[in-house]
Each structure stands twice: as C-alpha cells, then as structure tokens.
Amino acid sequence: MRITEIFHSIQGESTYAGEPCVFVRLTGCPLRCTWCxxxxxxxxxQEMSLADVMTAVKSYGCRLVEVTGGEPLAQSQTIELIESLCETGYKVLVETSGAIDISPVDRRAQIILDVKCPGSGMTERMWWPNLAQLTAKDEVKFVVAGRSDYDWAVGIIERYGLTGLCPVLMSPVFETLEPRQLAEWILRDRLPIRFQLQLHKFIWAPDARGV
Ligand SMILES: C[S@@+](CC[C@H](N)C(=O)[O-])C[C@H]1O[C@@H](n2cnc3c(N)ncnc32)[C@H](O)[C@@H]1O
Ligand SMILES: Nc1nc2[nH]cc(C(=O)O)c2c(=O)[nH]1
Ligand code: SF4
Ligand SMILES: [Mg+2]
Incomplete structure (x- = not known):
C-alpha cells in the first residue's frame, strides 16, 4: 500500500483529542476539498507492505492508532490493514471523507466520518448510505467554513437524527471561520454537539507535517 507518513503525535481531533496516538497516513484522495x-x-x-506498516506502528509502543490520509479507504489494502491492527489489539480510529462505502471496514474499528459541507465543494461526492451504517461508538464530523455551512450541517443533523446516534463534532475550517463565531452559533442554538479545534495546529506550526 502507498503511505505518505507514519508518526506518533497528540491526537488533535475527535473525542480522543489530547491522547498520544500513532497516525498512518495513506497516500491519495479522490476528493479535493477546497480547504484541505x-x-x-x-x-x-512510499510503497510499504502490510508487515512493514505493522512493524512501524509497533515501534511507537502506543495502543491508539489512527488510519487517515488522503482518503484511507481509497486503497483496497486498507481494509486488511485495519483488520490486522484490530486483531493485534490496537484501538483503531479510521478518519474518512464519507465519500467511500464504509461497509467493508472491520467493526472493531471506530469510524470518524466527515460529512462534507457545501463550502468544501465536495457535498455531491458524499455516499449517504454510510450514515445508516454508523453505530454509537463511531463519530460524525462537520468542518464548517461559514454560516451557510453551519445552517446546512444543522439541517443534516436533524434530518438523520445524528445526535441520537453517536457523538457529533463540529469544527471551523482553520483560519477561515473564527472559532468564537462557531462557538456562539452552537451555544445560541443549544446544539447538543461537540465543538473542536485541531489541537496539533496550536501545539506545532499550522502547516507542520508529521505531527
Ligand atoms: C486530511 S483529512 C484525511 C481523512 C479524510 N480524507 C477526511 O477528509 O476525513 C483529516 C481531517 O482533517 C480535516 N481538515 C482538513 N483540512 C482542514 C482545515 N483546513 N480546517 C479544518 N479541518 C480540516 C478534514 O475535514 C478531516 O476531518
Ligand atoms: N495530531 C494530529 N491529529 C490528527 N487527527 C486527525 C488528523 C488527520 O490528519 O486525519 C490529525 C493530524 O494530522 N495530526
Ligand atoms: S477528503 Fe480529506 S484528504 Fe481528501 S481533499 Fe478532503 S480533507 Fe483532504
Ligand atoms: Mg490533519
């Protein structure tokens, strides 16, 4: 499989934010979110075998592993990687764009599914049947570029009853929407969701790789 980087960092997103985590970043993505x-x-x-990836992950001695990208599910071997990580006893998070069917993913893994808001330019690429596959241990996430994205996200949360299904996270597009603005909208609407910022961009430089 093709790998961009494997690194050990502080998980910057999701309900695991703040925990040490190993990241496996797969190369390639069929989407082009405007703010990626x-x-x-x-x-x-770099092309790596499954065994090479498992050895690299093991070297960090960390139980939490996130499979991300790029779009991790765009490579067919990722399914086998996730299964192997689960089998070895890691707590596995899979960060995915929502555009690719999650049904082949090992259900021991926790899926963090982005719902691509209109500001990303990728809404029409969403594979909506994914939402029906989510369980209470998964997470749904909206990355919001402005007020119209926010209103759209609230509509999707209501239409699919997402807050009754699993944790729902919302974060501002970095340096595009003021965090305080998004926080105020959430509070004003009494929205029972989780606001988040990408911690690693505050700990390290906003454009740093491998963190
Ligand atoms: C780079 S993506 C990789 C995984 C997958 N392709 C996806 O989109 O979920 C990881 C996460 O970073 C978020 N992200 C990317 N660029 C961002 C930005 N400029 N501001 C906030 N979040 C961003 C994405 O929405 C996604 O939740
Ligand atoms: N520290 C850190 N936490 C993250 N959580 C999700 C990330 C991602 O790019 O998918 C990410 C990342 O790139 N770095
Ligand atoms: S789906 Fe993820 S990796 Fe692909 S362009 Fe969008 S944010 Fe970037
Ligand atoms: Mg990232």
Whole structure:
C-alpha cells in the first residue's frame, strides 16, 4: 500500500483529542476539498507492505492508532490493514471523507466520518448510505467554513437524527471561520454537539507535517 507518513503525535481531533496516538497516513484522495490541509498526501508516498506498516506502528509502543490520509479507504489494502491492527489489539480510529462505502471496514474499528459541507465543494461526492451504517461508538464530523455551512450541517443533523446516534463534532475550517463565531452559533442554538479545534495546529506550526 502507498503511505505518505507514519508518526506518533497528540491526537488533535475527535473525542480522543489530547491522547498520544500513532497516525498512518495513506497516500491519495479522490476528493479535493477546497480547504484541505493535507494536499501533500495526494501524490508520491512510499510503497510499504502490510508487515512493514505493522512493524512501524509497533515501534511507537502506543495502543491508539489512527488510519487517515488522503482518503484511507481509497486503497483496497486498507481494509486488511485495519483488520490486522484490530486483531493485534490496537484501538483503531479510521478518519474518512464519507465519500467511500464504509461497509467493508472491520467493526472493531471506530469510524470518524466527515460529512462534507457545501463550502468544501465536495457535498455531491458524499455516499449517504454510510450514515445508516454508523453505530454509537463511531463519530460524525462537520468542518464548517461559514454560516451557510453551519445552517446546512444543522439541517443534516436533524434530518438523520445524528445526535441520537453517536457523538457529533463540529469544527471551523482553520483560519477561515473564527472559532468564537462557531462557538456562539452552537451555544445560541443549544446544539447538543461537540465543538473542536485541531489541537496539533496550536501545539506545532499550522502547516507542520508529521505531527
Ligand atoms: C486530511 S483529512 C484525511 C481523512 C479524510 N480524507 C477526511 O477528509 O476525513 C483529516 C481531517 O482533517 C480535516 N481538515 C482538513 N483540512 C482542514 C482545515 N483546513 N480546517 C479544518 N479541518 C480540516 C478534514 O475535514 C478531516 O476531518
Ligand atoms: N495530531 C494530529 N491529529 C490528527 N487527527 C486527525 C488528523 C488527520 O490528519 O486525519 C490529525 C493530524 O494530522 N495530526
Ligand atoms: S477528503 Fe480529506 S484528504 Fe481528501 S481533499 Fe478532503 S480533507 Fe483532504
Ligand atoms: Mg490533519
């Protein structure tokens, strides 16, 4: 499989934010979100066997592992990687764009599914049947670029009853929407969701790789 980077960092997103975590970032993504902060993972990378990836992950001695990208589910071997990580006893998080069917993913893994708001330019790429596959241990996430994205996200949360299903997270597009603005909208609407900022961009430089 093609890998951009494997690194050990503080989990910056999700309900696991703040915990030490190993990241496996797979190369390539069929989407092009307007605000993507990981465009360096679209191309290049290094071909690695499943055994090589497992050895690299093991070297960090950390129980929490996130499979991300790029779009991790765009490579067919990722299904086997996730299964192997689960089988070895890691707590596995899979960060995915929502555009690719999650049904082949090992259900011991926890899925963090982005719902692509209109500001990303990728809403029409969403594979909506994914939402029906989520369980209480998964997470749904909206990355919001402005007020119209926020209103759209609230509509989707209501239409699919997402807050009754699993944790729902909302974060502002970095340096595009003021965190305080999003926080105020959430509070004003009494929205029972989880606001989040990408911790690693505050701990390290906003454009740092491998953190
Ligand atoms: C780089 S993506 C990789 C996984 C997968 N392709 C996806 O989109 O979920 C990881 C996470 O970073 C978020 N992200 C990317 N660029 C961002 C930005 N500029 N501001 C806030 N979040 C961003 C994405 O929405 C996604 O939740
Ligand atoms: N520290 C850190 N936490 C993260 N959580 C999700 C990330 C991602 O790019 O998917 C990410 C990342 O790139 N770095
Ligand atoms: S789906 Fe994820 S990796 Fe792909 S362009 Fe969007 S944010 Fe970037
Ligand atoms: Mg990231």
């Amino acid at each position: 902060d990981t465009a360096y993972a679209f191309h290049e990378g």
